[in-house]
Amino acid sequence: MEKITAIRGFKDILPEDTGVFWKIESIARSVFDSFGFREIRVPIMEKTDLFKRSIGETTDIVEKEMYTFSDRDNEHITLRPEATASVIRAYIEHNMFASETVTKLFTIGPMFRRERPQRGRFRQFNQIDVELFGENKPQSDAEIIFMLMHFLKRVGLLNVQLEINSLGCPACRPDFSKAVVAFLQGSEKNLCPDCQRRIHTNPLRVFDCKVETCAVTIASAPSILEFLCLECNDHFEHVKALLHDLNTPFITNARMVRGLDYYTRTAFEVKTNDLGAQNAIAGGGRYNGLVRDLGGPEIPGIGFAVGFERLVSCLPAEDNNKFKMDLFIAALGAKAQKMAFHLTNQLRTHDISADMDFADKSLKAQLKKADKFNSSFALIFGDKEIEEKQVLLRNMQTKEQQNIPLDDLVNPLIKIIKER
Ligand code: HAM
Numbered sequence: 001m002e003k004i005t006a007i008r009g010f011k012d013i014l015p016e017d018t019g020v021f022w023k024i025e026s027i028a029r030s031v032f033d034s035f036g037f038r039e040i041r042v043p044i045m046e047k048t049d050l051f052k053r054s055i056g057e058t059t060d061i062v063e064k065e066m067y068t069f070s071d072r073d074n075e076h077i078t079l080r081p082e083a084t085a086s087v088i089r090a091y092i093e094h095n096m097f098a099s100e101t102v103t104k105l106f107t108i109g110p111m112f113r114r115e116r117p118q119r120g121r122f123r124q125f126n127q128i129d130v131e132l133f134g135e136n137k138p139q140s141d142a143e144i145i146f147m148l149m150h151f152l153k154r155v156g157l158l159n160v161q162l163e164i165n166s167l168g169c170p171a172c173r174p175d176f177s178k179a180v181v182a183f184l185q186g187s188e189k190n191l192c193p194d195c196q197r198r199i200h201t202n203p204l205r206v207f208d209c210k211v212e213t214c215a216v217t218i219a220s221a222p223s224i225l226e227f228l229c230l231e232c233n234d235h236f237e238h239v240k241a242l243l244h245d246l247n248t249p250f251i252t253n254a255r256m257v258r259g260l261d262y263y264t265r266t267a268f269e270v271k272t273n274d275l276g277a278q279n280a281i282a283g284g285g286r287y288n289g290l291v292r293d294l295g296g297p298e299i300p301g302i303g304f305a306v307g308f309e310r311l312v313s314c315l316p317a318e319d320n321n322k323f324k325m326d327l328f329i330a331a332l333g334a335k336a337q338k339m340a341f342h343l344t345n346q347l348r349t350h351d352i353s354a355d356m357d358f359a360d361k362s363l364k365a366q367l368k369k370a371d372k373f374n375s376s377f378a379l380i381f382g383d384k385e386i387e388e389k390q391v392l393l394r395n396m397q398t399k400e401q402q403n404i405p406l407d408d409l410v411n412p413l414i415k416i417i418k419e420r
Contacts, residue, residue, distance in 0.1 A: 009123025056261025120278030
């Protein structure tokens with residue numbers, strides 16, 4: 001029969017790779033906990049309007065990349081392309097702002113974007129997402145960026161570059177947009193059809209275009225930093241000074257606009273040279289109007305998301321996720337097999353990882369299997385040992401062997417294994 005394969009851009013994370021995901025998750029939990037963030041889990045599907053209203057109707061994500069369906073009752077639903085909108089929806093829906101002025105949340109899970117799959121770019125991928133609500137001070141920008149860089153360092157990622165920018169606010173950005181439109185007028189023929197359209201719908205998106213001629217054209221456009229209002233400029237200068245204080249190196253990239261429309265003021269990305277074209281490991285920024293735009297109160301916010309798969313692929317390959325086991329029970333003969341079955345399951349309830357072979361193969365074959373499982377010990381017995389009321393425990397590394405009385409087997413075994 002023809003085999004059914006996974007959907008293009010959707011990939012399995014195999015047992016030999018899940019260990020590194022676990023490890024990174026546990027570092028994330030510990031780092032975020034020190035900075036006062038708590039975990040929230042939100043659904044992977046939301047009403048389509050949530051993403052349209054937050055990410056922006058004229059972004060690539062909303063225009064081209066969302067998995068949107070009509071549910072059976074004709075409700076428009078979307079597999080989340082990112083987590084920020086969902087976390088804000090939950091923050092508003094559960095009135096979290098009513099009980100605390102600052103709320104710090106994180107969530108980890110799959111996101112879905114129908115992009116063209118390539119190295120480091122998938123249609124289902126995982127993000128580690130962090131959001132902070134209720135604080136507009138530059139200290140919170142610096143703190144969240146510092147936490148991101150500290151987390152990446154703890155994970156073992158060293159060869160990265162932090163880029164920051166300010167995207168202004170509704171008071172100053174419109175002037176910048178106008179200046180970009182004026183700059184592009186007359187150069188339309190050098191732009192791709194998408195960007196020719198973007199001039200009228202969302203001019204800042206031209207900065208994000210990967211088409212060579214668009215990138216060349218926009219390269220000499222005015223800088224947003226020259227258009228910042230006094231407050232936005234002060235904020236940005238303060239964030240930069242605080243990052244210096246925290247010994248967090250960065251470069252200012254005035255062309256970085258991010259691919260989502262909700263950002264105001266500080267925006268940042270962490271890039272690596274190890275990933276080819278998909279060089280962003282993490283991205284984020286401030287979104288001061290978004291909680292309000294999604295129906296909540298006027299509460300500022302800032303956050304970031306790390307691309308889990310991209311992070312993993314930048315780390316040196318480790319061999320530490322080899323399957324390991326405490327004890328393999330090699331039982332020879334029907335009577336021994338019956339006892340071994342009981343013993344294996346009993347030991348497992350004491351947090352000892354144990355296994356056996358039900359096929360009652362030769363001792364040699366069973367010990368081979370113990371080796372394959374990377375078992376620390378093998379317990380060997382057959383009819384003769386049962387009659388003599390003692391079994392043989394072999395240390396699979398040192399090959400040392402010892403007898404253990406059959407009548408009092410479980411507790412001594414647990415002790416030896418745990419003390420190893
Ligand atoms: P983003 O820049 O769209 O931001 O995504 C964050 C990270 O997710 C990227 O830097 C990248 O590492 C990873 N990523 C994105 N798309 C893919 C893909 N197709 N395959 C693999 N990895 C991918 C956001 O999603 C914002 N919600 C971040 C944020 C949180 N801003 C404020 N709070």
